[in-house]
Amino acid sequence: MIEVLHARQFPLTELVLLASERSAGKSMATAYGEKQVEAFSVERAQSCDFVLMAVSGSFSTEFSPQITGNGKTVVIDNSSAFRYHEDVPLVVPEINESAMDGKLLIANPNCTTAIAAMALWPLHQHFKLKKIIVSTYQAASGAGAQGMTELEEGTRQALEGKVFPNEVFAHPLPFNVIPHIDSFQSNGYTKEEMKVVWETQKIFGDKSLACSCTAVRIPTKRAHSEAITIETEKEVSPEAAMEVLSTAPGVQVVDNPAEKSYPMPLTATKKYDVEVGRIRRSLVFQPCGLDLFVSGDQLLRGAALNAVLIAEAKLLKMPR
Amino acid sequence: MIEVLHARQFPLTELVLLASERSAGKSMATAYGEKQVEAFSVERAQSCDFVLMAVSGSFSTEFSPQITGNGKTVVIDNSSAFRYHEDVPLVVPEINESAMDGKLLIANPNCTTAIAAMALWPLHQHFKLKKIIVSTYQAASGAGAQGMTELEEGTRQALEGKVFPNEVFAHPLPFNVIPHIDSFQSNGYTKEEMKVVWETQKIFGDKSLACSCTAVRIPTKRAHSEAITIETEKEVSPEAAMEVLSTAPGVQVVDNPAEKSYPMPLTATKKYDVEVGRIRRSLVFQPCGLDLFVSGDQLLRGAALNAVLIAEAKLLKMPR
Known part of the structure; x- marks a missing residue:
């Protein structure tokens, strides 16, 4: 996902890497240079505009709704946790982009x-x-x-x-x-x-x-x-x-x-x-x-690319 | 095919290996012991009860009808040469064994x-x-x-x-x-x-x-x-x-x-x-x-086994 964000020149101002306590502090080579992993917290996630979730279904079930609870952070979830929830859009931007209008939690489909x-x-x-x-x-x-x-x-x-x-x-x-x-x-x-x-x-x-x-x-x-x-x-x-x-x-x-x-x-x-x-x-x-x-x-259309395309589509509709 | 004949104890009295002039004289290890390859001729093929053809379509097109021309030798052809001929049965013995009644040239289906x-x-x-x-x-x-x-x-x-x-x-x-x-x-x-x-x-x-x-x-x-x-x-x-x-x-x-x-x-x-x-x-x-x-x-059901099953079924119906 980081590679795709970089390759598509997604206009990000800061890349934040969040993971478990165990991984916190580790350094990671990314397309944006060396980055240090931080420990996940709902508050830290909420400080971002977009959260791309590459986590287990159970983690997403617990935390995705908490993060979007601030009424502004967009969560794009790669797990299957919310795909079948009636009020969560399941989106392939070229197909049903409008389904995510007014929504903060968006599910990325099965590959x-x-x-x-x-x-x-x-x-x-x-x-x-x-x-x-x-x-x-x-x-x-x-x-x-x-x-x-x-x-x-x-x-x-x-x-x-x-x-x-x-x-x-x-x-x-x-x-x-x-x-x-x-x-x-x-x-x-x-x-x-x-x-x-x-x-x-x-x-x-x-x-x-x-x-x-x-x-x-x-x-x-x-x-x-x-x-x-x-x-x-x-x-x-x-x-x-x-x-x-x-x-x-x-x-x-x-x-x-x-x-x-x-x-x-x-x-x-x-x-x-x-x-x-x-x-x-x-x-x-x-x-x-x-x-x-x-x-x-x-790994692209079935995951990373689709997630980034969702973020791009959401970004275009955000108030400036 | 030789292995399957042997494994199924097909009651053969002699195994004859026929090939091109180029291969004639070569010795080959078989389930029935060391055998020498003979040069193919229609007459030699006609001296056998069964001919299992593992040859090109064009070879079969030319020689299969010549071999069965003696009115007694059964030819089981693995090529696609005769599969769609109206008067040549295409046989899976468990399915349409009776289609080969009275026929000497029988086609073995695609695998x-x-x-x-x-x-x-x-x-x-x-x-x-x-x-x-x-x-x-x-x-x-x-x-x-x-x-x-x-x-x-x-x-x-x-x-x-x-x-x-x-x-x-x-x-x-x-x-x-x-x-x-x-x-x-x-x-x-x-x-x-x-x-x-x-x-x-x-x-x-x-x-x-x-x-x-x-x-x-x-x-x-x-x-x-x-x-x-x-x-x-x-x-x-x-x-x-x-x-x-x-x-x-x-x-x-x-x-x-x-x-x-x-x-x-x-x-x-x-x-x-x-x-x-x-x-x-x-x-x-x-x-x-x-x-x-x-x-x-x-290689078995789609070729060798099916060919041998055809031979077995034909053998059962042969006059003793």
Whole structure:
């Protein structure tokens, strides 16, 4: 988030790093130079205009409402704590920026949802979506830095015929596929899968949107990919969809099969825009449907970039 | 195929290895001991009861009909050369064994199709499928031994920050996802994707079955996985589906989320049965639909095992 703030030249006057007592006093290299970490307190947080929360759900549940209690500090929460609260907006600025008008606590969506939403929102506006079916190809770094280490070290060991114990993932991830991200719910779906359903409906403001997801962890490092099938209300052609997507903010159409050009983690990593391609007529929803493939950097669009975009949008509406 | 013949104690009296002139005379270690490769000729092939073809489509196109021309030698072709010929049966023995009655040339289906078919056929019989939507997670060995080497060597290099040139795959596969297997067709789908559509319809004997596929190569070594969404004509519950699948031949239900048990390449590799799990009510097709996940060894069910099962079924019907 600090890197994105700096890269986008967010007009900040001071960067304050708040963490637990344990980390207080530590020095940290940032894009803004060496900074010392301070111990978190509600009062110190309230002295800032924006608080970007990269904390656990339980920490956010306790402290986010306290911080915004001063009636002026904006809290952008990356946890899932408030995403489903009716009075807390869940925002992808390119989609539902106005949902945060007059609100101080704003929830940042799940990474898989945010990436799909970039491609689906322009299509929803023009062709009205009825059904969305998503299968994901999610990178190890979605489980944090330890997930990344476990994949890299595990792969190194696997290539030598050794076994590296899995702790972050439910099973060894190197050269494997794990259809299990987050905990299982009573309906047989994982929480990660239901987040895609719930959050897409909330961000799009349409509870009637039928959506389903299979969330799968695969041995990639960064950027999530998703195979998406949609049924639309209005008739849609790949050409019409491509035209709509080619001018959509936050989207890059990468769709030239003849040149072997389509979305991939290799090219989507460290990119702000979500890559969308493999756009073709659905063979099961005709003539009102499409199949497509997306790849997006889940650490950017799915987290840091989206949080900073929320802050930028809020800043523009602040009284000067 | 030789290993599977041996493991299943196929009652063969002689194993004959036929290859090009270039390989003739070479000695090869097999499950039946050291064997010398002979130069292929139609006459030599015709001296056998069964010919298992692991050759290119063009070779099969030329020679398969010549071999069966003697009116007695059975040719089981692993290429796609004859899969869509109206008078050549495309067979998964557990599904449409009777399609090969009176036929000498029999086509072995595409690996991705065969794996999905094992899970879908029992459901089709009981609940009648209307729509099938498949997203695949396909292993490097689907592109042959060189694909496997390119993944392993490429991964080794990638871990050291080096780049290993990709030749087998369209892009580097290590830690990447490539939504491109086989060549692109004019409708925007790849041939691999259309094989799943055409072959499922042919094997199930139902041209009205709506089917779509996104075929994706991922950095795994062996066993393909597939996320599948189905719409059925009759109402279906996960429990009813599980009951049907638990007695289906060639299928192993692996579906106990509480125990972190679901299909994975790690457990499906080198297994005859296709693993089926994550069975849950579809959230887009209600109450007539399911989401499920399958993993199957594409070298066994998708190739060698299926070919040998075809031979076994033919053998049982041969005049003694």
